Amino acid sequence: MSATAELSGTSGGEERELLRTTMAALLARHTAHAPEERAGSTADLWALLEESGMTLVSVPESAGGSGGELGDFAALAQTCGYHAASVPLVETTMLAGWALAAAGLTVPVGPLTVAPPTATATAALVPDGTGLRVHGQLCAVPWARATRHVVLLIALPGEPNGVVLAVIDPHDCVVEHGANLAGEPRDTLVLPAGGVACARLPAGGPDPFALTLRGALGRALLIVGSLRRVLDLTVRHAREREQFGRPINRFQAVQQQIAALAGAVEQAAAMAGLAVAVLDRGDAGSEAVMAAKICAAQAASVAITVGHQVHGAIGFTTEHELHLHTRRLMSWRDEYGDESEWSAELGARVANAGPGGLWNLLTTPPPAEARR
Amino acid sequence: MTTTQATVAEVRSEVRRFLADELAAGSFRPSCDAWIQGHSAEFSRRLGQRGWLGMTWPRRYGGGGRSALERFTVIEELLAAGAPVAAHWIADRQTGPLLLRSGTEQQKQRFLPLIAQGRLFIAAGMSEPDSGSDLASVRTRAVPTATGWRVNGRKVWTSHAHRSHFLLALVRTEARDDDRHAGLSQLLIGLDSPGVTVRTIGAMTGESHFTEVTLDDVDVPAEQVVGRAGDGWRGVVSELAHERSGPERYLSTFPLLTELVSGGATDGETSLADVGSATARLWALRSLSLQVQDLLERGQPTDTAAALVKDLGTRLEGDIIDITRRAAHRRPGRTGGAALSELLGAAQLAAPSFTLRGGTNEILRGLIARGLEA
Numbered sequence: 201m202s203a204t205a206e207l208s209g210t211s212g213g214e215e216r217e218l219l220r221t222t223m224a225a226l227l228a229r230h231t232a233h234a235p236e237e238r239a240g241s242t243a244d245l246w247a248l249l250e251e252s253g254m255t256l257v258s259v260p261e262s263a264g265g266s267g268g269e270l271g272d273f274a275a276l277a278q279t280c281g282y283h284a285a286s287v288p289l290v291e292t293t294m295l296a297g298w299a300l301a302a303a304g305l306t307v308p309v310g311p312l313t314v315a316p317p318t319a320t321a322t323a324a325l326v327p328d329g330t331g332l333r334v335h336g337q338l339c340a341v342p343w344a345r346a347t348r349h350v351v352l353l354i355a356l357p358g359e360p361n362g363v364v365l366a367v368i369d370p371h372d373c374v375v376e377h378g379a380n381l382a383g384e385p386r387d388t389l390v391l392p393a394g395g396v397a398c399a400r401l402p403a404g405g406p407d408p409f410a411l412t413l414r415g416a417l418g419r420a421l422l423i424v425g426s427l428r429r430v431l432d433l434t435v436r437h438a439r440e441r442e443q444f445g446r447p448i449n450r451f452q453a454v455q456q457q458i459a460a461l462a463g464a465v466e467q468a469a470a471m472a473g474l475a476v477a478v479l480d481r482g483d484a485g486s487e488a489v490m491a492a493k494i495c496a497a498q499a500a501s502v503a504i505t506v507g508h509q510v511h512g513a514i515g516f517t518t519e520h521e522l523h524l525h526t527r528r529l530m531s532w533r534d535e536y537g538d539e540s541e542w543s544a545e546l547g548a549r550v551a552n553a554g555p556g557g558l559w560n561l562l563t564t565p566p567p568a569e570a571r572r
Numbered sequence: 573m574t575t576t577q578a579t580v581a582e583v584r585s586e587v588r589r590f591l592a593d594e595l596a597a598g599s600f601r602p603s604c605d606a607w608i609q610g611h612s613a614e615f616s617r618r619l620g621q622r623g624w625l626g627m628t629w630p631r632r633y634g635g636g637g638r639s640a641l642e643r644f645t646v647i648e649e650l651l652a653a654g655a656p657v658a659a660h661w662i663a664d665r666q667t668g669p670l671l672l673r674s675g676t677e678q679q680k681q682r683f684l685p686l687i688a689q690g691r692l693f694i695a696a697g698m699s700e701p702d703s704g705s706d707l708a709s710v711r712t713r714a715v716p717t718a719t720g721w722r723v724n725g726r727k728v729w730t731s732h733a734h735r736s737h738f739l740l741a742l743v744r745t746e747a748r749d750d751d752r753h754a755g756l757s758q759l760l761i762g763l764d765s766p767g768v769t770v771r772t773i774g775a776m777t778g779e780s781h782f783t784e785v786t787l788d789d790v791d792v793p794a795e796q797v798v799g800r801a802g803d804g805w806r807g808v809v810s811e812l813a814h815e816r817s818g819p820e821r822y823l824s825t826f827p828l829l830t831e832l833v834s835g836g837a838t839d840g841e842t843s844l845a846d847v848g849s850a851t852a853r854l855w856a857l858r859s860l861s862l863q864v865q866d867l868l869e870r871g872q873p874t875d876t877a878a879a880l881v882k883d884l885g886t887r888l889e890g891d892i893i894d895i896t897r898r899a900a901h902r903r904p905g906r907t908g909g910a911a912l913s914e915l916l917g918a919a920q921l922a923a924p925s926f927t928l929r930g931g932t933n934e935i936l937r938g939l940i941a942r943g944l945e946a
Contacts, residue, residue, distance in 0.1 A: 206876050459941045
């Protein structure tokens with residue numbers, strides 16, 4: 201899967217590799233025949249993945265999941281990105297599944313999603329007797345129309361650690377279809393007139409910021425998978441396409457572009473892998489996740505430019521696979537925080553850490569030490 | 573070899589204590605590009621006494637028998653602090669490992685313990701006036717004599733030959749038109765040998781680490797050939813992987829970033845974002861560099877990956893200068909004090925060399941692109 205063969209296979213063991221290849225085989229079989237339809241229906245593919253036990257990896261068994269580490273799921277998410285698979289896997293497993301399990305709830309069967317914290321700006325919490333109900337609408341909820349439940353986390357105003365959770369059935373809502381640049385569903389949910397009941401979570405449960413970070417990391421993982429595909433496609437095209445009597449990969453100008461792409465891809469992959477490892481160790485990993493999203497978004501921009509430039513006009517058509525990836529990259533790089541938002545946040549944290557803080561951040565705990 | 577997290581943490585804090593003491597004693601001021609420019613024989617000897625040179629080499633050759641990860645930890649701490657490590661850098665990073673891989677028993681016993689003590693410095697004699705990144709084009713010739721080799725030629729861009737004891741020179745021992753990489757050899761040439769002339773070349777930074785070494789009928793004993801004569805290219809290639817992937821390829825201007833961050837010149841939104849972006853890239857690069865170290869340790873191929881680290885890292889080193897410039901420019905009245913101004917000035921003057929040394933980035937990118945095809 202990696203074009204930079206020297207650096208591939210440096211993370212995860214044999215079991216994880218098996219998970220990855222199984223997933224890749226499932227996706228390749230499903231998506232090979234009709235790439236142009238990949239932005240559409242998700243039900244068949246979802247059923248296939250659920251049947252194969254791929255949908256709740258890393259969600260604890262106690263909550264109804266399949267267990268395993270986030271690193272295991274990361275391998276699956278990257279594979280989804282590589283194949284431009286149209287399924288809410290990150291939403292189901294890494295976001296909704298995680299939030300429900302962390303709140304001590306059982307994860308239901310079927311595709312799930314979350315309302316990203318940015319989507320809740322148009323919703324309001326209203327007291328209802330001893331409890332709270334959420335009213336209004338949720339904007340740009342990924343995959344809402346294709347899921348059975350939407351998990352919502354909202355911080356309680358004025359209460360530092362207070363968080364409420366609601367599980368919303370999209371069938372109770374008016375679903376206004378929306379989409380990102382890649383045609384992936386980003387729907388608006390108009391909540392029912394009476395609102396939806398929320399439950400207050402005990403301290404130490406999931407919170408909106410942690411959800412945002414996981415969303416950012418989830419997008420980074422999808423991006424890394426997609427980047428690898430763009431790199432593979434670009435290397436292949438440059439080898440096969442001839443101009444002026446020789447393959448275009450023999451032109452130095454093309455080599456410069458491809459090398460820049462490879463560098464950006466490996467940089468993003470390394471940082472995403474590191475952030476996953478930090479979370480798997482049980483650390484909050486905020487800064488590492490921010491760095492992962494920054495590197496992924498930066499690499500996405502390189503991949504969009506270089507991928508299209510090297511492919512020439514064919515890459516601009518819907519007849520070629522490239523647009524499935526570049527349009528996703530254009531969308532994913534901005535979802536759950538773009539690189540300038542996260543860079544400002546990470547920079548502020550570095551500045552606040554005082555002398556030596558930056559170096560401490562980079563060296564504690566060092567990644568390779570954790571691998572050994 | 574397995575290294576526990578605890579061991580590494582211990583090494584790290586030991587180096588940090590040492591550096592804090594040295595700074596307190598005024599033995600050095602943090603500077604950018606100190607792994608090339610910061611030459612202090614005294615400092616190198618003190619590192620040697622601590623066991624921080626030749627760390628991974630076997631104890632029987634005066635090494636420390638430590639893991640590559642422990643060595644990585646020591647050198648990244650030294651680089652991040654901007655400590656003067658140039659005196660021993662080439663011997664510790666390249667020549668020692670080369671001798672361990674390809675040297676004779678006699679060479680190992682003779683050179684390695686002294687290098688590990690910080691008492692023997694070696695300059696790298698690869699480039700020549702007309703060679704640049706194309707090392708296989710070297711013209712310095714060595715012809716066999718009764719006792720070894722007689723060398724004629726000229727090496728240039730060699731750092732610190734005027735302060736080193738030996739030159740590890742890449743020379744042509746056999747003219748080969750069919751294979752440019754064949755017929756090359758690496759010789760250890762005593763810099764005090766008759767016929768050796770070392771001239772320093774001033775750099776635009778204002779200092780003179782570059783030298784030109786002229787070799788005029790220099791006799792080199794046979795026992796100072798490293799590896800098999802004619803087979804020198806292999807050694808060069810493996811040296812280059814070590815040379816291109818280490819933390820010196822992304823930390824040359826780190827002291828500047830440290831000073832910027834702690835000097836309070838990052839109040840603006842733009843400069844915070846710049847710092848955050850540089851942090852993310854550095855972090856990722858450190859991870860990549862560790863991955864390459866791991867591959868080197870396991871004897872895996874790393875040419876492409878090492879070139880990639882060098883390309884990404886050296887560009888980041890340059891970007892850190894621009895980030896600092898912009899942050900300081902926003903507040904011309906409070907640039908963080910003299911330390912920041914000095915570091916910034918020195919870093920700017922050194923920066924043009926970052927993407928040249930160790931192979932120009934454009935050539936490395938060609939190598940990366942071809943590596944992706946393999």
